[in-house]
Amino acid sequence: MQTPNHKVEPARLYSDPNTRELLRRMLAESIALEPTVGADGRVHYTLAEDVLGAEADVKNWIAEMVHEDILRKQVSKEFVMCPVHTRADPIVMVECLKCKSKLSVKRSLVEHTYCGYIGDDSRFDKGGSLQCPNCGRPIRASNELRVSGVWYECQNCLSKTSSPRLVFVCKEGNHEFTVADLALVNVDSYTVNERVLAELRNTLLLDPQLAAMLVELGYDVESPAQVQGQSGSKHSLDIFAKRDGKTIALQVAVDTKPVEPSAVISFFAKTFDIKPNKAVLVTIPAASEEAKRLETGYGVALVEDFDGSGVVRKVKELLKEA
Ligand SMILES: [Zn+2]
Ligand SMILES: [Zn+2]
Ligand SMILES: [Zn+2]
Numbered sequence: 186m187q188t189p190n191h192k193v194e195p196a197r198l199y200s201d202p203n204t205r206e207l208l209r210r211m212l213a214e215s216i217a218l219e220p221t222v223g224a225d226g227r228v229h230y231t232l233a234e235d236v237l238g239a240e241a242d243v244k245n246w247i248a249e250m251v252h253e254d255i256l257r258k259q260v261s262k263e264f265v266m267c268p269v270h271t272r273a274d275p276i277v278m279v280e281c282l283k284c285k286s287k288l289s290v291k292r293s294l295v296e297h298t299y300c301g302y303i304g305d306d307s308r309f310d311k312g313g314s315l316q317c318p319n320c321g322r323p324i325r326a327s328n329e330l331r332v333s334g335v336w337y338e339c340q341n342c343l344s345k346t347s348s349p350r351l352v353f354v355c356k357e358g359n360h361e362f363t364v365a366d367l368a369l370v371n372v373d374s375y376t377v378n379e380r381v382l383a384e385l386r387n388t389l390l391l392d393p394q395l396a397a398m399l400v401e402l403g404y405d406v407e408s409p410a411q412v413q414g415q416s417g418s419k420h421s422l423d424i425f426a427k428r429d430g431k432t433i434a435l436q437v438a439v440d441t442k443p444v445e446p447s448a449v450i451s452f453f454a455k456t457f458d459i460k461p462n463k464a465v466l467v468t469i470p471a472a473s474e475e476a477k478r479l480e481t482g483y484g485v486a487l488v489e490d491f492d493g494s495g496v497v498r499k500v501k502e503l504l505k506e507a
Contacts, residue, residue, distance in 0.1 A: 414458030
């Protein structure tokens with residue numbers, strides 16, 4: 186008997202309905218988990234919070250998914266944060282170097298490329314249209330002007346500077362901190378790892394199709410299911426369906442190579458306790474020869490399908506035979 190490999194762990198993770206729903210949405214809508222700064226000043230993964238619930242530990246969930254190679258880090262960013270509070274939403278202000286007033290206006294020095302005149306940008310404004318104050322020609326295209334300098338003029342003491350001091354105001358108590366004081370917090374966005382895309386597509390998109398087919402056939406369907414066995418312990422299954430007192434346990438096993446006997450054995454460990462009338466293990470892309478040899482002895486019906494596209498039809502046919 187094979188020892189359970191690491192594939193067992195993702196199966197446990199996927200059995201959580203919220204995890205499945207979040208990954209399903211990321212796949213179906215091709216979206217990444219992007220960090221945003223919320224009204225509380227903290228970094229949020231809004232989609233994850235929406236699906237997992239406000240109480241969920243999203244950071245821990247992401248860490249677990251990254252650890253299992255289901256999600257991967259995509260882009261890292263550094264957010265500016267208050268060094269005292271963990272808020273990442275400071276207001277940035279320009280401060281006069283001399284009098285510390287925060288009432289500055291931004292001015293730019295603009296050159297008219299035609300005549301070479303250089304002056305304050307406000308002097309080019311002639312009642313809504315742009316015109317050179319030197320040669321009087323109207324300015325029609327942006328390439329007729331060149332910005333040759335920018336500065337800030339304090340409205341309190343009128344001093345000018347091209348490199349003013351930036352001051353950050355924290356929303357927690359309105360205290361100030363500077364470029365020298367600020368903290369940087371590293372935040373990442375995450376996407377579903379290419380390696381598990383095929384597997385997830387099958388589990389997250391195929392299970393609902395199978396469930397829909399069974400509902401159409403008049404079954405009461407639970408998917409994903411938590412089913413209590415005769416021993417009293419609960420087992421997770423992809424699908425558990427009931428009709429006229431008859432039950433079906435259904436599991437989908439996906440691998441990059443033919444599915445190993447361990448998948449049959451772990452499924453059997455559940456069905457032996459649950460005692461369904463029919464136990465179906467779907468294997469994608471195929472079942473290994475060793476797995477097929479176990480099939481009859483364990484009373485598990487194997488359905489093989491190369492890419493998952495024929496699964497619904499094959500399971501339907503199998504149920505008709507019974
Ligand atoms: Zn603060
Ligand atoms: Zn001019
Ligand atoms: Zn000033």
